[in-house]
Amino acid sequence: MLRRRAQERSLPPRSARLRKRTKTDTRGSHHGGGSAPHTHGETQGHSERSEHGKMRILICDDHTLFREGIKAILSADPTVDIVGEAADGRQAVESALSLHPDVVLMDVSMPNMIGYEAIRQIKHKDKRIKILVLTMYEEEEIIGLCLSAGASGYILKDAPAAQLLEALHIVHTGGSYLSPQAARKVVEHFASGAPAPETKYETLSNREREILKLLADGLVVKEIASALNLSVKTVEAHKYNLMRKLDLHNRTELVKYALHKKLIEFPAIT
Secondary structure, eight states: OHHHHHHHHHSOOHHHHHHHHHHHHTTTOGGGSSSOOOOTTOOHHHHHHHHHOSEEEEEEOSOHHHHHHHHHHHHTSTTEEEEEEESSHHHHHHHHHHHOOSEEEEOSSOSSSOHHHHHHHHHHHOTTOEEEEEESOOOHHHHHHHHHHTOSEEEETTSOHHHHHHHHHHHHTTOOEEOHHHHHHHHHHHHTTOOOOOOGGGGSOHHHHHHHHHHHTTOOHHHHHHHHTOOHHHHHHHHHHHHHHHTOOSHHHHHHHHHHTTSSOOOOOO
């Protein structure tokens, strides 16, 4: 009896205990859940990445059969989660910014927007997204444009599956990767004392790049104005500025430039 009374005297008043218990129970219970809400800088996609522990990949290529083949290869790796696909450059940008993948697997030559322009726009909006270029082009100038736009790696489409998976994991963990062929081209280019790749394209605004692509595709100014919901005078001004910046003087030179930059391709001969 004496021991029980001594214990009761040592305890704080009941109301104080209730206040302390209530404070403890409500700690971190925002919005009825057990976790705090996302901050402005934390996106849902990146939260999913850390939660599931898998490498979340967005595949961007304009050839459906090729995308299906890549999905079959990547699905064999249990650490990979394919979160989406894109069939053109503009869709690649939109999907990357909405899905927030860990790594974007990006082709260079795609409709609506060239691959290295899509890379630049994605990295401008979300620097946390890593980009690995998967393409058939091994010209050092194209490699340079992709790397300067923000790509973390560059691999050719004839690479074996094991090399592609290795490149993805290296890029995902913050490293850089160049396939042996691409690395050799870059080394040969600079070892020969050749100047750095031309950067005139980088001086164009987003709108000028868009109009350049449409002009190279064969659209006339009036058609471009209608497609972009701009006035004819505005398109004419953009056309004048981009041709001045690129030192181009007629449509033939513009098409040659677009072919050289892989903005367009020669049509297939059947």
